[in-house]
Amino acid sequence: MVAGLEREEGEKIMDMKGYYKDKVCIVTGGNSGIGFALSEELLRRSATVYMAGRNPSKLAAAAEVLKDHGERVRTIVVDVTKQEEVQQAIERTAAEAGRLDMLFNNAGIGGTIQFEKATLQDWRTIIDTNTWSVIYGVYAAVPIMLRQGSGHIVNTSSIAGIVPFPMQGLYALTKFGVTGLTECLRYEYAEKGIRFSTICPSNIATPIFKKSIDGTVHDQLAIPDDAYPADRAASDVLDRMAMGDGIIIVPEQPGTDFWKGYKAGNPEMEAFLMKMAHDRRESLETRGTYF
Template sequence: MNGYFENKVAAVTGAASGIALEMTEQLLKRGAKAVFMGDVKEENLTRESKRLEDKYPGKVFPILTDVTKEKQVARLIESAAEYAGHLDFVCNIAGMGMTLPTEQITFEIWDYIIDLNLKGVIYGTYTAIPIMRKQGFGHVVNASSIAGLVPVPYQAVYAATKAAVISMTESLQYELEVEGLCFSVFCPYNVRTPIFGDMAPPADSIGVDEAVEYILQEIEKKSVVIVLPQIARDLYALYREHKEEFDKFARNLAAERRENYRTKGTYY
């Protein structure tokens, strides 16, 4: 498995926590030449980059990056491209969840989630593309969610941004594969990361190490849409192949979340 990642240069956003941090560490473990870590939280970025630098000296480059700022994303990616004269991977992973009743959603929330979950990915993808086209190779990896593949009650804002990321990634794969570029988008179910904030992760969540192991296996295969774990693949199949059964599931989930908000103020 190491061959696809060995001696490669990567830029990763959201790299100081969660899936992005685990992916950064696993790329280094698999022999990456350098990983440029972008994150908006300076304290976390400093701590985690120092930890990884101790394990992989000379291969870790932290750059404070707010993905809602185009120039900051460009700085991260261009720095990675300049390091060894090639840019092999750009992993646009920074983002946040959003599960709220519709009456609590404001246009300000829409703007913020679009800026973070969608435009942040757009900035990373479209900064990488001209660099990768010029060199004739490169792999862009974008973070989405199972909520981008199937409708999920109480997640309309989040789902909208994640669905857009999937469509963009798939479209670019068909357009630019003839030039040597690859595009992947991973769509996880619940993974135990800081995305849940102060709440304990749901009981059906999987570990971040398990998630990243699967994602990297599929990236190496150059899979375009990566759905994980099995519960997510089953849910996606239910939506595509047994719509009436999915409708029952979604309506039951809506009722459960409605009652949870009424009695607990949270969705689970």
């Protein structure tokens, strides 16, 4: 356990010594959903946040919402699928701020589609956006953090990056890769002072559910009714990062039971995933959505 952090009764975690206070953080996908919520919660915990996004006007609008945090709110325009842009954004931020304490490689896209319907362009788009983006970010940040002897890199994977949900083969390929990379590096760099965490969200209430792989927004698609609020997810994640957790499933249930059941080869989980494949195919084919 990290010094200064204590689990209180009921597992409430207190950031006693301010793990985030005065930290310099970059959050990709900071203009929307989980990235915006992480940015807001980091600011509430006294960090300086460079919100990174590809669309200047969306980014400016998101930063405007957080303007009460003053100079601690910064923006960087960057397309995470472009290596040179990611490299420059991270190096310039570290040079401007004097260091880089935390990098949240969070930008990403969803993709729930029958394997036979996905085009090779869909594969390229989702791998570039969800996996290469993370490699680019880590590649740029590790040398900076090695020089500092400290840092925390947080990659957003998914519950679908630890459990193989049917109709999510494309997405799973990208997110299992992110989980594997992040977990390996967690051990590889621990003695160098660099921490790694993997965020594995289940359904969090964000616009991701309305978007297809090519970025089209489908207004007729809904966010699931039972999706967990993004602000609570962000707060849970930051608490658990500060505790030194590696894989962070948020919300903890039902994701943790799915993960344990799958790892254990639980026959009930096997039956659950088989039924999910049938139900999702039927739902995608009749209603165009999988839930």
